[in-house]
Amino acid sequence: MKKIYFFIFCCSLLLIGLSACQVDRGEIKGVFIESSSVEFGSLQDPDDRALHFRVQISDYGNDPELEYKVRFLIQDPYISDLIGEGKIENNVPYKTQPLPNDGEVGMVIGSSREIIKEFDIDEIRKSIENEKAVIVELYHLDKTIDREEITIFKANIEPLVKINPNSRIENINLNETNKISIFRRVVSDSTKQQSISYIIQPKYTFKLDNESYFLWITEDEGYIMNIKDTFAIYKLSKSSLKEVKEVIQED
The missing domain is CATH 2.60.40.4400 (Immunoglobulin-like)
Incomplete structure (x- = not known):
């Protein structure tokens, strides 16, 4: 019987330790990821050849002015090699807001990185959509509030030419x-x-x-x-x- 109590006691300590490191989604009410994407280029700037990491956040809640930050973790070596980084930290703290009267909530946060090597736009798309190459996290101090694997890629620039595969070249x-x-x-x-x-x-x-x-x-x-x-x-x-x-x- 003592062994059973000791086992239960150890499991309780383990669960307490895990809960101290991680905040479950919804524990800080109203602060969570609504959507996220990696985008290439800009429709307004034809010379833009950067990757733009974006996340839309719902950031209202019961905790008044809770400070949190955003980071993007680059899992795919191909993507990290293109921008020369494996982690993008947005060090500006954001604060939760009270629920507005019109019910409209959410904000878009992003970081942009120039591509420093030759690239293949189709390979970037494949990595993001299929390989789950980038993870976005919301965190407060050492605790993760919410996280999401980014699987949406947008090319915000039209190619100069679309090649007809049936044409003779x-x-x-x-x-x-x-x-x-x-x-x-x-x-x-x-x-x-x-x-x-x-x-x-x-x-x-x-x-x-x-x-x-x-x-x-x-x-x-x-x-x-x-x-x-x-x-x-x-x-x-x-x-x-x-x-x-x-x-x-x-x-």
Whole structure:
């Protein structure tokens, strides 16, 4: 019998210890996550290439002006490598508010991080939606108030071109040293365009140094686009345009 009492006593201590480390959702009434997302870019700024971590919080309750903070935990190495961080701390404390008369509650809190490496928007989407790559937490001191795995990804920018998979695109085979040198200059000398008045299906593709590109050639202009980033396009210099035309004519 003493062994049974001792076992019950130990279990009680364990439960007390766990409850001291974690606040169950709803214990602080009215403070919880309504929705969360990771967003890429901005509809208002075409040059925005940042990841935006956002959470909408219901923050009214019985505890007057309870202070809490928000953090985003990056679980996926691919995402953390893109932004150079594994945890995003929002150190600004927020306070719960009394319930307004109109019943409208909630606030959106977010943190933005620039992407510091080359990226594939589809890989980011896959990581967020399928791998549960990011967790958002609300916490007070050392206690977690609420947490959620983010599975919603939004791309707030339209790609410059949507490729028709059924269209015929001719591949330029860079199988000679001089061609490789020419196309390396093409890539390095090209200039990023802030906008473009029109764009059609690309006629050519080429692969260079483990990267693949679309290529547009007209009589007076040429453009390239990294297949991994259909949100940016680069204009060829006049000398590059001339050399590319010569390579195409040789083929």
